[in-house]
Amino acid sequence: MNAETVERNGLGMWVKSWGWGEQVVVKADEIAERIKEMMGDQLLKSQAARIREEARKAVGDGGSSVRTLKGLIQKWNTDT
Numbered sequence: 059m060n061a062e063t064v065e066r067n068g069l070g071m072w073v074k075s076w077g078w079g080e081q082v083v084v085k086a087d088e089i090a091e092r093i094k095e096m097m098g099d100q101l102l103k104s105q106a107a108r109i110r111e112e113a114r115k116a117v118g119d120g121g122s123s124v125r126t127l128k129g130l131i132q133k134w135n136t137d138t
Contacts, residue, residue, distance in 0.1 A: 096102055116123040 115121050118124070
């Protein structure tokens with residue numbers, strides 16, 4: 059996921075005023091403030107818990123990631 063997707067879906071925050079080209083750098087206190095905001099955000103916590111559970115299902119026995127990887131390996135084996 060990229061930062062814009064994460065922010066758009068309400069899964070995190072993205073500070074847009076950073077970078078090297080313009081020599082704008084995010085200060086440590088701003089980073090700390092964003093982390094504190096995220097840690098206290100109950101909606102963010104519940105969304106993170108939901109995503110964590112979906113990820114566990116995907117990589118668990120019979121999950122979508124496992125099925126996809128097995129299918130890819132099977133395809134490679136039949137193509138050779």
